[in-house]
Every structure is written in structure tokens, then in C-alpha cells.
Amino acid sequence: MATATVAVAATAAVYTNTTADPGPANTWNTAWAVPMQQPSIGFEPNWSLDGFADQTVRQVIRVTGGGTAARITLSNQFGPGDLRIADATIGRTEDGARVQPDTLRPLRFGGTSSATIAPGQQVTSDSAELRLAPFESATVTLYLADKTGPATFHAQGYASTYRATGDRVADTGGAAFTETTHSWYYLSDLEMTGGTGGTIVAFGDSITDGFGSDNDANNRYPDALAGRLAAAGTPRTVLNAGIGGNMIRSDSPWFGESGLHRFDRDVLAKRGVRTVVVFGGLNDIGFSEVDLPTYKPNPQVTVEQLIEGHRDLIARAHRAGLTVVGATLLPMKGAEYYNDTSAAKIRALNAWIRTSGEYDAVADFHAAVVDPADPEKLNPAFDSGDHKHPNAAGYAAMAAAFDLKTL
Template identity: 40%
Template sequence: MISWTRAFAAFAAALTLASTMPAQAAPVHPVGTWGASADKVAGEAGATGLVDRSVRNLVHTSLGGSGVRVSLSNAFGDRPVTFTSVHVGVAGEGAAVVPGTNRPLTFSGADEVTVAPGTEVLSDPVDATVPADTTLAVSFHVVGESGPITGHNVAMQTSYLAATAGADVAAEESGAAFTTQISSWYWVESVVVEKPRQVKTAVLFGDSITDGNGSTVGANRRWPDVLADRIATSRFAGRFGVMNEGISANRVLADGAGGQRGLDRFRRDVLDQPGVTTVVLLAGINDIRWDFADEPADLIAGYRDLIDQAHAEDVCVVGATLTPYEGGSRYTPERDRVRVAVNDWIRTSGEFDGVVDFDAATRDPERPTRFLPAYDSGDHLHPGDAGYAAMAEAFDLSMLECDR
């Protein structure tokens, strides 16, 4: 995993040489403008990997800034993976990059990097500024046989592979070579910008509802995206980057189809992110649905563990109530009684630094065990675009200012 303190030290040192340089602007530090939790990529090429292929991942910024860096993760790989021609640019139409924006990235000054299994690597800063609320193209070429792919399964965004093996086309601004569409992000884990010290990172941690499952593909209508849009038009504009660290099917208490359990991935996906001061915790519905939380106390114990982890690092935790799901997969009245009791504890325990009531924001007043129909994606488990917007609107932005 990346130590942001060590990774940033060399760059920050150049900004503090006051004795040999003219007066500088206020000190800066790294802030996350986009993130996606690392996991084993399933389906597509995930299990077998790629051989000498170029990849173009499309990701969406929350906050603009300069000194852009990209991290690549091989956390779940079984062999070293070598990346060449790593570039970042503003995405154009389809797989194209806006002309003149595709900038090469280096790693400790080199134009290629080999990432060992179980590790991540952070690029050097690029002397370029990326805008807020903008889709970027992160492109690179994978050398040789990659083995299993580390990435993010449910991207709710179309990215691209070059159709032909062998040719390194990552630097090309044209999208003509990238004819294979993929629905996951491959290897890219975060995009970071340099901002003044008062700018912070908010991390949204959870499962498929944070991941945005059920939202419109490519439209950036997950609730974290809408929250970032709200921040940008509020008195908090420019003061918080937003990183989405949700994984579909993830659980707090047990590993499974959604990867490592929340208790174990919390440090990597939240506490080790740059500039993080606040995390919003929306997780646990899958523990209830799959009977890993037969009693409210099971999940409450997990929440307390996560709160303790965060508070030990002076990170504030906003607890989010679990949304209704009557009619959805694995719903029973008995399981729902656990959800309701857990929500009561979230609202009243006083153990969180703040609370957002997503249950109240999305439920049908006439039948509170289910979504308001207008907010339902159709599977009765995940909100649709309107439901995600309602969740973001329910969030009191002043909770972002929590200071421990």
C-alpha cells in the first residue's frame, strides 16, 4: 500500500526551500479527486489477465487541481506487472482523448514501472491542471502476461481495451485502436491532485449502493457524484475531494463475492488515502441479507471497530442508515427487523461523529420497508438515479467539517 507521507515528501520538499527560492504560495498536500477500491476483477479478462495490451480507463474527477498523480494497484495480482506509456488526459468522445491533453506520467523519473503483487505505485506529479467534474482517460500498456487483474468490477462506466495485442497505443489521442469495451476499471486505483492544506478528502465507504449500482452507466449519477456536485455549488466549493470506496456485494464482517470484508480493507481504502478527514460509512445490508449479522449486535460490533480505527487516525465517521429493500433479493421480515434495529442504533447511539438518514430519505412513507417507487432502480435493492440524488440531498454538508 502507498504511504502518502513518504510518497509526497520529495515533492513537498521542493516547495519548502525558502532559503534558496523566492517566497512560495501556501504549502500544498495531496488530495483525492477520484478513487475506486481495489478488488479482483471478475469476468471479462479478469481471471486470465491481458497479454501485451493497451488499456484506457475513464474516471471522473470531483475536484480540480494541479500536480496530478495516478496510482496503479496490483494488490490482488499473482505476479509483477509492468506498465509502460502511462498517460492521463481529458476524455473526449468514446475512447478518444481531447487533443493536446494526453500527458505522459513517470514513476521516480522512469517512463515504465513494474508493480509487485500485493502493492501499489504512485506516479510522479504531472505539471498540468485537471478540471473539476471532468472525465479523464488514464491509459497505459501492459507488457507481457499480466496474470489476474486488480481493479474495480462495477464501474458504472465504459472503459476500453485496444483490440490488438502487441501494439502500444496508450499515447494515441485517437480512440480508433480502443475498440473493445469493458465495464470494469483495470489497475487504476486513484487520481490525486495537489491542493492547499485546508482542502481535504472525504471518503465514502460501503457496498453497491455507494458503488452506484443501478445508476445510469457513464452518467456519473452515483450518490457520491451528486454529493460532489452539491459541494461544488455550496460554501464548501473547492474544499473537499470525494473518493468513492464502495464495492458491490461487500460486507463489513465477512469476505465474499464483494472482496475483502470492510473491517480488513478499511485501512487501505480509507485511512491510507491522501488528506482524508471524514469517512461516510454506508455498509451492512449484505451482512444482514446473507445472515452474517443475525442480530443487531453483530453489525454494531463491526461499526464500533471501524469507528475505533478511524478515530485512532483522527478521522471523523458519519454513520449512514441502511436503505429499505422489501421485494429485493433475500428480503425477509426477520432480516428487516435487524436492519431497523441497526438503524435505530445508528441514529441514537451518539457513537458516530454525524449521522445521515438515508433510510428516511428513500423509503416509501406508505410502506417504509420499501423504496419510494420513484427512487427504485427496479430491483428493489438499489436506488436509481433519482434515489441516489435524494440520498445526496439528504446529506448535511456541514458534517464534512468535523474536526477531531
């Protein structure tokens, strides 16, 4: 069967795709997205380094903005060679690896069932009729017939991804999918038609990504924010652009390209975005205080350098017409990279975020989760156990820190 081959600039602020039908003008909005990372060992076992061969990968994603038709974007951003997608389907999730049978749809790429994606590139599928309401889940299934080599992925999905041997894209049952991880592979975006737009992107590190939340429970802070907006009668799509371990200024083989390097791809390129929440700097500060292989690179970063980084992101967002909300860093007394130096930097950066007036609005996460008895410490009721990442209750408290009118 014919294969669609694409060559799309992976670092441009606005992506185009010659093989995907564009749909009616101005109707596509990003309903779900996740940043891509280079293959790595990660935080728990995953399949990124080995890749796939004659295997089917089934991924479940929950949208916070619905619609009447869907298309996906697949990324080979960090692939060592051409990536061939042999076949793909999408449907509404039943539960686990099962798909609601009457909703399963084939995905096409320029009218064909397969696509080849060059290294550093991406492809967007054609439109498929699929109705999803906000907070419903879609199941995307990819058959990877050829050996892929190491796989572009997102390490910390906090959602179950399933794998089966052979071609199982047409299966609506889950029996063949006997292997699982909690990462996402190749799948970077799901766009829907008929949504409301006005999307919010939560941009940050592991605390945005959801470390300390519960697998398959969708209780990260961006999830809680989307739920709060819907409950208030002002529903908005909220995209999670967090990467565990991510830094504002430094690229990392484990923890992704720096915030400065990935901002255009992970925020500005998403359709329908109107607001971005910038929450970052804790790892730039903390990594420099620990000499462990995991926390490399770990250069000393000054508060002034972090402010420069925040200003760069603010300026880029404003040029794109976005509202930019700054979020204060959380307390972390008791964490492995807490000391007097890191604590002083956190206080100074938070003071600038709160008082400089350079952000359009501020979400004071620090105040929302701090221990009332100790301003350097995470409230024990909100501590996931490592003294720097909140639990689900802490993420709900962070979502409650927003003045919704500023969004």
C-alpha cells in the same frame, strides 16, 4: 529502457513510495480513488480473469477535486506475479476514448517510462503537469506488453474502459479502442496538487458503488453529494469507496475484502481525507438469508456483531482525526433476501445508528428513500427495479439527506 521496481506495504495505513517524486510538501490530495478487488467473473463481462498481453487499456475517470498537476497509483494488490507497466500516459478527456491532444502527457515512474509492481504492492507515478477543474475527466492509458495474468480491478465502475491491441498510449484518437467494459483495472488513485483538501470518503457496498445508476453518467450518490456541495458554495472532493456486495465483517471472493479489513487502505491512506461516511451492513444481514453460491460466505451475523464492526470503524477514523458520519440502511421489501428476520435486523441497526450518539452525525438514507405507504419498502419512484438499489433519482435523494454543516 530501465524499469522502476517497488515494494510498498499494501496493508499499511499510510503508504510511501520510493520511486515517485513527492512534490511540494502537503500539496497532494486524492482527487479520485476506487477500491481494488481480486479478479472475478463479476456482475457483467470484464477482462480481470484473462488479464492482458500486448494490449493498451484506456480508462476515463472524473475528478471531484481539481488541481494543476497529477499523479496516479497503480495496484497489483491481488496479482499472481509481477506486473509490468510498459508505458503510460494521462490527459484531459475529449469524449469517449479520445483525449484532448494538447493535454496528453507521458507518465514516468522514478524517471523511467515503465514500472514493475510486485504482487500485493502498488506504485505511484511521478508528477505530470495537467490542469483539471472539479468535475472534469482525465484519461489514463496503460500499455501492458507482457502477459499480466489475472488483473487486480474494480468490478462495478459504471464508466466505460477501452482496450486496443498493441501500444496505443500516444493515441489521442479513439478509433483503435474497439473493446469496452465497465470496470477499472489496476488504477486505484489519482492525486492532484493545488486542491482544497477536506476530502470526504463514501465507504460502503453496492449502493455506494452505484448499482442502478447509469453508465458514464456519474449519478451515484457520492457524485450527487459532490455536486450538492459545489452548488452550496462549499466544494469538497468526494471519493467513492464502495464495492458491490461488500460486507462489514466477511471477506468475499466476488465482493471484496470486508469493510473491517479494507478500511485503512481505502479510507485512512487517502491524502487529504477529513470525513468518512460509513454505510454498511445490508449484505451481512441479507446474505445470511439466501443459500446461493453468489452469496457466499453467508454466516448468520447478529445486530450486536454489526454494531461492534461499526464501532471499530468509528474508533479507527477518530484516531486518524476524521469526522465520521453514519448512514442508515435502506428498506428492501421485495428483494431476494428480505424476510421478517432481515427486516428486524435492519430496523434494530438503524435505531442504533440514529440514537446511539456514537457517530459524529447521521445521514438518514432510509428516511430519504422510503415509501411513505410502507416503512419496509423503497419508494417506487426511487427503485431501480430490484427493490433494494436506488435509481439516479434515489441517489440524488440520498445526497440530499446530508446536513452539509456536519461534513
